[in-house]
Amino acid sequence: MVENIVYNRYSYTLTNDEYLPASRAMLYATGLNSKDLNKPQIGIVSNWYEGNPCNMHLNILSKQTKKSINKNDMIGYQFNTIGVSDGMTMGTPGMKYSLPSREIIADSIESVVKAQHYDGIIGIPGCDKNIPGVLMGIIRTGRPSIIIYGGSIESGKYKDKKLNIVSAFEALGKKKIGKISNSEYQNIIKKSCPGPGACGGMYTANTLSTFLEALGMTLPFSSSCLASNLNKTYECDKIGFYIKELLKKQITPKKIINKSSITNAITVSMALGGSTNLVLHVLAICKTANIKFNIDNIKELAEKVPMIGNLKPSGKYLMEDIEKIGGTPILMKYLLNEGLLNGDCLTVTGKQIKENLECIPNISFDNQKVISTLYKPIQKKGHIRILYGNIAPNGAVAKISGKEGHCFKGTAKVFDSELEANKAILKNKIKSGNVIVIRYVGPQGSPGMPEMLKPTSYIMGAGLGDKVALITDGRFSGGTHGFVVGHITPEATSGGVIALIEDKDIIKIDAIKNIITLKISKKELQKRYKKINKKTKKLEQGYLSKYSQLVASATEGCITDKRKK
Template structure:
């Protein structure tokens, strides 16, 4: 095994031997022994914070993983990363830092893996952006490594009903519409999140964990194994995931298997297939485009459209369906889903994974989907046919593309007058004040990657629409993005965004907008000459962030149609 960390060990008399000796002296101070200098050095990224339940348990899981790495013959260098909670930052200026944190976390992990010249890397993740960020630097530098998801939260319980974080957001809209009282709202708030783990529906965290398992870059079963028990201790399944992940990393090191051997175009198609079959978040579009970019794999919106056009919707999961990740876990988890899809011919079974085996080999002994349940539907009788979950639209309002989440609803068309808002907060106030009517098309702009900056999630207004009973009668169009918890007639990632002069910047109040799902188009229905006239006089608004991380991000970030990447 050729070690990158041999630079620490060195050969007496070599040109850099003195510096290496000094490095060893410093490592001895942090409990490295002579034997440790002969072991592979493993970077262990532990994005712990008590600022969100998604990552609250990762310090304990990181300790377990450190012990498992050392039991497997490695020596871990442990470090943390930033964590921005989407749920807590939602609807505020803080959400502008969420997608930005994906890039910062990825860069932080790269700094540690390259700054210490480690042999391998194992990254933990929890809240939404930590999941793609945990894999991006491994792909970027073609490292030997894998990633482990911290696991999903258990459902909250109140009055015989299972709750989750989106229950709180939708309760706000229901309260504003007079459908529930203060007491009911308070009880939902207090019971929605009972302990550690990521949001329980098929929202962004569970979507991306499932996609990365299908991609082959995490061990089988890890995506659907739950974070903790009811007493908030690390679950037995997650403890086993830690031991298996450490052993698999040592196997990758022995064979010299780097990330890009696993992260192929076929593997990305597997990831997309599993994400869409489960009814996953629109954020998977952004994150898988970003991961493909880092892995130097050609993937674009047209390729994503081809995959989603073939994959039936099998999962009956919240936000649009009935169930949570703990329900999928009890009937066989993501391996059972992948077995179902493989047997039906939807997966590339020959793709290599971090186990050292192919997808087909990993799934050889996996039980088939049990009968007599409605959590996962069979491919021959799906929850919804192909093309009725995620759609990629174009048209004059989104010539570079945008993303629509149908969640099993039958395709059709929707037309209505534009109600234009320059920021999310103004749109939310209009909903809560009862100023939005059935048939309206809400347009929220200057919320894109550059314009926000940071491409905020519009869960607050979208959940308020659902809570007010307008979810099927009002469309929402934005150059921002949506939470995995969003459902309704929601179109995000409109590109080019308003900040760079995209057509969405030219829309005026009461302009007619048409969503045509027969042609997969989003169009502003005004005269072409009028549109060009508006374009000629349009000027970009000045930035509210002249310095700092948001200014840096706005200057570097690409279009949402390219994954909103900065490298």
């Protein structure tokens, strides 16, 4: 008996319902013929736009993907969603739109795919919020889907030294204290980004691309293949075969994404020393997929997963170096062999993780320094730490590489905006032993929870990386390093304790006991509560006004869908 496989179960409504003649008429206008009306329709969504190196090449990949879809007897329809460049908007009011753009991306994908009745989806993200936004949108649709990561950028070079986007940020701090000349400064800026692709270190984009691959939502090697590598085009060429297999077997994202695969994905990202933004996005992804997972689950993983990736920002190497030693699969094979990954998890190849990794060679530690052995890790426990204490009763997220130590005690230097803090750092007003406090920059307070890469880069450029700490109710770029704590909740705008901190207060951060403490009495705290300055910014119209009213706290992933778990 021949199995009757339905590939076009969703598009069939528009192409074959006798009561929808206008739908067929409009599809004919797009170039379809009568035979094409029975083929499955695949939406191909990219975050292409010309104004950002992370995204400027994605339309090329989208067109190549469409060719692969059409060759496999399906109809590919390209459409776009938005993107915001974190690197370009950093330290400006535009940065407020970075995290909120994730919700627009997810909403737009859900809207187009469900409205147009597409049978499957190929997502092609490039920059930081693109990746979780695309994944969240795909999960909501329930359609068989595959994601193609746009790929990482190649390193720049100046005076025989590798450069990347963070080099440009840190160069300003170096120039301000006279470490480099203006001529050197200008050359670093010109040569930091040589072409297309996402920022090259283990920053947010590459953290989330490795997360996607370990999750099972991309083909093997997608996360470590550079944007400029011809293999990225080859990946697009193969996609038609694999999406048709998913349609055939009706493998949807929720059959791939579960607590075990999420754990796999976090494990790989943590082992590589990934961005703290991972926490925000994992919480939002799990909420979207109805998976019970919270920051304490991440805290437990941080206790078990050593950091073995010697990657920027805290390390030496870039994603191009991961590619050179065999790509993300070679690391995953190692973690699988050591019992840190669940090999039974399903992937978009239609196979399990362990099946995908069968032919991958074992990693060698003799001829490379990019990945360390688990038995001599860079850090025995995860670099992402979940802290609690009177400053953060609902939690905070720290990024502690160990290079700056694991504990810090110092005097507060308080700023009610990032701009004020940046000016103070560049004017050399920050001294050794200070804990810089940047508040009113949370998801509601800013609104939009901007990244604090500029102040942390200026700190590093000024040589204060191991001499000061920085805490905030905002968040950090994947390019951030130093002794930093973000995502403090409740945020200042919500009346959190961070709003009560005053200059010269003593703050203690302990990343071993996972505690952050404001060293004042409960009586003094109550006294300060009476005169608390709850700053609210009135936004009469626009997206940020709507976002500030809908957004949940950082410990809930800053989602705008506030359904109860």
